Amino acid sequence: xxxxxxxxxxxLAAVGIAVAxxxxxxxxxxxxxxxxxxxxxxxxxxxxxxxxxxxxxxxFMLFAAVxxxxxxxxxxxxxxxxxxxxxxxxxxxxxVAFGAVVLVTGSVWAKAAWDVWWxxxxxxxxxxxxxxxxxxxxxxxxxxxxxxxxxAAGMAIFGMVGVPFIYKMVGQDSHPAAxxxxxxxxxxxxxxxxxxxxxxxxLCWFVALVVARVQSARAERELRELRERGLDLGVLS
Amino acid sequence: xSVLRQAARVAWKxxxxxxxxxxxxxxxxxxxxxxxxxxxxxxxxxxRAVRGAAPGMLWVAIAFAGTIGLGRAFDRERENDTMxxxxxxxxxxxxxxxxxxxxxxxxxxxxxxxxxxxxxLFLGAPLFTHPGPLVLVILLGVIGFSVVGSVFAATLLxxxxxxxxxxxxxxxxxxxxxxxGTKTTMALISTPADFHAVWYWIQFLGxxxxxxxxxxxxxxxxxxxx
Numbered sequence: 017x018x019x020x021x022x023x024x025x026x027x028l029a030a031v032g033i034a035v036a037x038x039x040x041x042x043x044x045x046x047x048x049x050x051x052x053x054x055x056x057x058x059x060x061x062x063x064x065x066x067x068x069x070x071x072x073x074x075x076f077m078l079f080a081a082v083x084x085x086x087x088x089x090x091x092x093x094x095x096x097x098x099x100x101x102x103x104x105x106x107x108x109x110x111x112v113a114f115g116a117v118v119l120v121t122g123s124v125w126a127k128a129a130w131d132v133w134w135x136x137x138x139x140x141x142x143x144x145x146x147x148x149x150x151x152x153x154x155x156x157x158x159x160x161x162x163x164x165x166x167x168a169a170g171m172a173i174f175g176m177v178g179v180p181f182i183y184k185m186v187g188q189d190s191h192p193a194a195x196x197x198x199x200x201x202x203x204x205x206x207x208x209x210x211x212x213x214x215x216x217x218x219l220c221w222f223v224a225l226v227v228a229r230v231q232s233a234r235a236e237r238e239l240r241e242l243r244e245r246g247l248d249l250g251v252l253s
Numbered sequence: 254x255s256v257l258r259q260a261a262r263v264a265w266k267x268x269x270x271x272x273x274x275x276x277x278x279x280x281x282x283x284x285x286x287x288x289x290x291x292x293x294x295x296x297x298x299x300x301r302a303v304r305g306a307a308p309g310m311l312w313v314a315i316a317f318a319g320t321i322g323l324g325r326a327f328d329r330e331r332e333n334d335t336m337x338x339x340x341x342x343x344x345x346x347x348x349x350x351x352x353x354x355x356x357x358x359x360x361x362x363x364x365x366x367x368x369x370x371x372x373x374l375f376l377g378a379p380l381f382t383h384p385g386p387l388v389l390v391i392l393l394g395v396i397g398f399s400v401v402g403s404v405f406a407a408t409l410l411x412x413x414x415x416x417x418x419x420x421x422x423x424x425x426x427x428x429x430x431x432x433x434g435t436k437t438t439m440a441l442i443s444t445p446a447d448f449h450a451v452w453y454w455i456q457f458l459g460x461x462x463x464x465x466x467x468x469x470x471x472x473x474x475x476x477x478x479x
Contacts, residue, residue, distance in 0.1 A: 093475040148425040155421050160412045167408045167422070170476045174401065174426050177468055181429040181461055 022231070025224035032217025039210035040069045064128035069211050071121040073218040074114045075143060080222075081111030082146050085153070086176025089169035098237060099230075101165045104172055106229035108153045110222060115147035138186035145182050149175035256351070259344040263352020267326065268359065277325050277360055285318040285368040293375050300377065307378035308438035312394070312431050314368045319361045319398050320420050326357055327406040336410055340477065350403060350473045358399035365391050379442050386441055386451055393458040394434040397465060401426060404469045408476045433457045 046063070084107040092100035122140045123133050134140070149171065156168045246252035271277055292310050296302060330336040339349050369391075372378045380387060405422045409415035433454045440450035 093472065145425065145428055148428075152421050152425045156418055159414050160409070160418055161414075163408065163411060166476055167405070167412070167418075170404065170408060170472055171422050171426065173472060174404075174465070174468065177464060178426055178429060181457070181464075184457060185429045185432050 022224050022228045025220045025227065029217055029221035029224055032213060032220055036069065036210060036214035036217045039213060040066050043206055044069075044210040045206045064125070067121050067125055067128075069214040070218075071118060071125060072211070073215045074117045074121070075139075076215055077218060077222045078111050078115045078118050078143060078146060078150075081107045081114070081150070082172075082176055082179060085111070085150070085172040089172035089176075092165070092169050093173070098165070099234075101169065102230045102233040102237075103226070104169065105157060105165075105233060106226045108150050108157075108168075108172065109229060110225045112147065112150050112154055113225075114218075114222065115143065115150060118143050119147060141186050142182050146175070146179070149178070256345055256348050259348035260351035260355060263339070263344075263349055264355035264359070265352075267353070267356035270329065271356070271360070277322050278363060280325070281318045281322045281360065281364045282367045284321060285314045285364045286371055288314045288317065289368055289371040289375055292372075298376060303376045303378050304442060305439075307372055307376065307380060307442065308435045310376075310378075311365075311369060311372060311380070311438060312434045315361060315365055315391070315394065315398070315434075316424070316427070316431055318364045318368070319357075319395075319402065320423065322360045322364070323357055323399075323402045323406045324416055324419055326353075326360070327410055331410050336407070346474045346477075347470055350407075350470065353407065354396075354399045354403040354469075357403055358395050361395045361399060362392070365395065380438070383441050383446055386455070387438065390434055390437045390441075390451075390455060390458065393455065393462055394430055397430045397458065397462045398427060400462065400466050400469050401430075404473055404476060407473070410477075430458065430461055433461065 044066075046065070085104045088100045088104035088107070092098075092104060119140070122143065126135055126137065126140065127133050130137075153168050153171050153175070156171055157164050160167050243252060289310070292306075296306050296310075327336075330339065340346065342349070369380055369387075373380050402419075402423055406415075406419060409418055409422075412418060437451050437454040437458070440447040440454070
């Protein structure tokens with residue numbers, strides 16, 4: 017893989033995140049609304065709403081990673097080429113970190129909006145369950161010994177196929193709505209730019225981290241193979 | 254010989270070994286019974302609390318006892334490396350997989366058959382108000398558990414920390430199944446029983462089983478063969 021990918025995406029992410037922070041805190045309007053009688057309504061969150069730009073951006077990457085990891089694991093089981101396994105593992109490991117951000121920011125949001133730290137609200141639950149699958153994947157990778165790649169690939173595939181079931185299971189919610197009528201689609205103009213720039217910036221950050229992890233996994237394997245060859249030839253002891 | 258008959262042969266082989274020693278059956282059933290006794294002390298025993306908690310108790314017992322049974326059933330294949338012999342046998346791998354899943358499912362069903370009456374007896378849980386749908390739900394849940402469980406227990410056969418990793422892999426993947434099972438049972442024992450919800454979750458479980466059965470059949474070979 018090209019050596020430039022990580023630096024380029026890293027710089028894009030750094031600039032993007034800086035711009036996103038500026039837009040979110042300096043440009044995007046505060047979120048509040050009124051009842052017909054003039055009183056502030058319950059969905060007025062003011063500065064608390066700012067966490068939305070980062071929470072949702074990270075959540076997108078978490079969901080994307082489940083599919084990247086699942087599809088690459090299918091490719092790995094079909095072809096047995098370790099490059100696919102590297103991508104699946106890298107995406108999952110990075111997504112575990114992103115998922116932690118989703119859960120923490122989601123929890124903060126829940127405290128601000130509903131005055132509880134955790135309310136088993138469906139999409140937060142869904143993030144938690146997907147995160148648990150990814151965390152299980154990482155544990156398997158770490159502790160299952162030589163056949164860890166196969167077992168983890170199976171877990172990624174089963175986890176990906178389970179997503180629609182988790183989605184149906186958690187059902188309807190108090191979460192801000194998604195889809196055509198949802199929060200993302202109906203953002204005000206000032207909010208929309210900030211939101212999508214934030215998503216793009218964190219996507220770059222995600223890609224940079226995943227590619228860096230893939231490269232380190234590849235380097236690890238090359239080193240191991242070289243060492244084995246050295247041992248076979250009797251050069252190393 | 255059709256695949257199903259070959260699968261039945263594999264399952265019958267497992268069950269015959271089991272019926273001779275009864276090791277897995279007795280230990281699993283004892284463990285599940287013990288769980289019910291622990292529940293009786295761990296949770297409030299008034300009628301309302303039991304009605305709320307009994308579905309969860311039932312499915313937790315199935316999950317825990319089932320995991321123990323899965324691990325042990327596959328350990329048996331490891332001890333004399335008979336898994337290799339099974340995989341080398343001149344039958345489709347599909348038959349080996351299905352046979353394993355069937356024998357596990359029968360063991361877990363036996364455990365459910367022990368622990369459900371115990372929940373009724375010790376805690377007075379009203380589980381037998383609609384026995385037909387309850388049996389169907391347990392059957393669907395156990396099928397899904399055994400199918401997914403057999404795949405991963407087989408892949409973990411050679412792994413040293415398999416006992417710890419089996420639940421680490423299975424529980425996150427099976428949460429939808431256990432939640433669906435719990436919700437169905439809850440809808441069944443509520444007064445009046447919410448058959449609309451029961452039907453929804455039974456369909457959910459049916460689709461879940463079908464999807465994961467296909468997926469397991471499809472991946473079993475590439476996951477188990479080194």
